[in-house]
Amino acid sequence: MRNSLKSEVELNFEDEQGFKDSVKIIRSEYNKKALKSIVYIAMVLSIALSYLIYGYLPYIKKNFITGLLATESFVLEGTSLPLNLTFSWTIFSTCIFLIIYFFRLSRVKFTPSLIKYIERETKYVGFEFIKKIESVGLFMVLTAVSIAILFYIDTRLIQFNNTFWSIFFQNSFFVYLLISLILPIIFIYRNDKFAIKIKDNVFVLCNLHYSLRKNKEFDPNLLGIVLTSNRLCSKFDRSGKYIYSKISEDRWLLRNEPFTMSPFLHFEEYSVPFNFQKQFLNIVLALNEWENNYISNLNSINYYLSNTVSYYKYGKKKNEISNQLIYLKFLNH
Amino acid sequence: MSQSYKDFLDKYKIDDFKTSLKLSGHTKVDFYNDIDKLLKSMSTIFDKLATIGTMRGAQVLMAIAKLSGPDKVVNKTDVKNCLNMDRLEKIQPAIEYLEKAKYITIEKKTEKFHIIKLNNKDNPDLYIFREIIQKYWKSPREEAEQAKKWSEER
Numbered sequence A: 001m002r003n004s005l006k007s008e009v010e011l012n013f014e015d016e017q018g019f020k021d022s023v024k025i026i027r028s029e030y031n032k033k034a035l036k037s038i039v040y041i042a043m044v045l046s047i048a049l050s051y052l053i054y055g056y057l058p059y060i061k062k063n064f065i066t067g068l069l070a071t072e073s074f075v076l077e078g079t080s081l082p083l084n085l086t087f088s089w090t091i092f093s094t095c096i097f098l099i100i101y102f103f104r105l106s107r108v109k110f111t112p113s114l115i116k117y118i119e120r121e122t123k124y125v126g127f128e129f130i131k132k133i134e135s136v137g138l139f140m141v142l143t144a145v146s147i148a149i150l151f152y153i154d155t156r157l158i159q160f161n162n163t164f165w166s167i168f169f170q171n172s173f174f175v176y177l178l179i180s181l182i183l184p185i186i187f188i189y190r191n192d193k194f195a196i197k198i199k200d201n202v203f204v205l206c207n208l209h210y211s212l213r214k215n216k217e218f219d220p221n222l223l224g225i226v227l228t229s230n231r232l233c234s235k236f237d238r239s240g241k242y243i244y245s246k247i248s249e250d251r252w253l254l255r256n257e258p259f260t261m262s263p264f265l266h267f268e269e270y271s272v273p274f275n276f277q278k279q280f281l282n283i284v285l286a287l288n289e290w291e292n293n294y295i296s297n298l299n300s301i302n303y304y305l306s307n308t309v310s311y312y313k314y315g316k317k318k319n320e321i322s323n324q325l326i327y328l329k330f331l332n333h
Numbered sequence B: 001m002s003q004s005y006k007d008f009l010d011k012y013k014i015d016d017f018k019t020s021l022k023l024s025g026h027t028k029v030d031f032y033n034d035i036d037k038l039l040k041s042m043s044t045i046f047d048k049l050a051t052i053g054t055m056r057g058a059q060v061l062m063a064i065a066k067l068s069g070p071d072k073v074v075n076k077t078d079v080k081n082c083l084n085m086d087r088l089e090k091i092q093p094a095i096e097y098l099e100k101a102k103y104i105t106i107e108k109k110t111e112k113f114h115i116i117k118l119n120n121k122d123n124p125d126l127y128i129f130r131e132i133i134q135k136y137w138k139s140p141r142e143e144a145e146q147a148k149k150w151s152e153e154r
Helices: A016-062 A064-070 A084-107 A112-125 A134-154 A164-190 A238-251 A273-293 A297-306 A316-332 B005-012 B025-052 B057-067 B076-082 B092-100 B125-136 B140-152
Strands: A128-132 A193-199 A202-210 A223-229 A268-271 B104-108 B114-118
Touching (some): A016 A084, A016 A112, A084 A164, A112 B140, A193 A273, A193 B140, A223 A273, A273 B025, A273 B140, B057 B076, B057 B114, B057 B125, B076 B092, B092 B104
Antiparallel strands (some): A128 A193, A202 A223, A223 A268, B104 B114
């Protein structure tokens, strides 16, 4: 299973022994990953602390950011770095972001060998497994803008006075700094996901469910992969809900489990590594059926105005067509 | 719409021997559609049970049933392709089990070329199983092709 040259691990879930070995590998990889994240957090914290002790502590009484933004005539006491504000903000925001990022990373259950397994299975069906990390890019863009503005403030190219526009800019910039810190953190939790791209704007999210406690008993359901489609329509869309229920029923998909709080409908499927491909195809074909049968709200309104039957394509009309086909087939027999 | 066998019997009064079964026109079509639905549901149940099980035995049996025919020769690679598997090793233990349980027979033509057949002789139920599977079951290969085709649509 282990390729010593590339240190690659190929997981095998085909038999009991293979399953046990694979779970062991995943657990050890997860522990290593968590440990690495903790080390990174410690490193970031030590950098932040060192900066605080040696660079920031002499000015701690000054209420740094608000003080500097407050008036044009604000001058730091004593000698300081020429880019003090820029440098401090960069260190502060980066540290906060990285600590939360690594903390989140330590909780993510995907391990390298498991990612490789899902990647291979997905590729074999003809799709691409992707890791969506939007938070880092967003953080870099927002921070770059804030650094640029702070640089101008530090070099006194931007100066503040007591005019309306100056105060407005000052407050807006303060709000921007807060947003540039909070938004990427929200993205870490909401947008950084493992997904399989199906087609433009259609994807399936992957989540892992497994217990990290050492369990000596063999349990094939120990490692579960929850597949969730992108949002389909609002829960209050009657026609959408009907089609959703019909497709979920026909394909034995999960209903109203993890997204009960969400105002949108999603297809959900549960799989274990052994049947991952089959369950994945099930949700993809459900999405295909959805696309073929669901009419968007705008079209639905037009349909409401011209029809009294609210089952749209999936309702009575569709059955009539299929009945006719069966009837013709039947006559040909 | 009848998806229950009991409802089906009640609907056409099949188990009521006082009433004769009269099928004509639309009733005949309804009758056919109801049987069709029942068999389709059975196929779905086979499919789901095969997915739930930890061994691939049921999936392999379904693939063999799908591929079998009077003029068709089925080998292990055909089964592997039908199930959209990347490696033959994934189905090997299942094939061995099915052979031991006498659900299939394997005719070894050469060292590498083995012909696989359903053992209908010892298990006559496999006749109807094959018919249901061939008519209603979509193999993983077919599903993958359908999914791929749809994903490539603009």
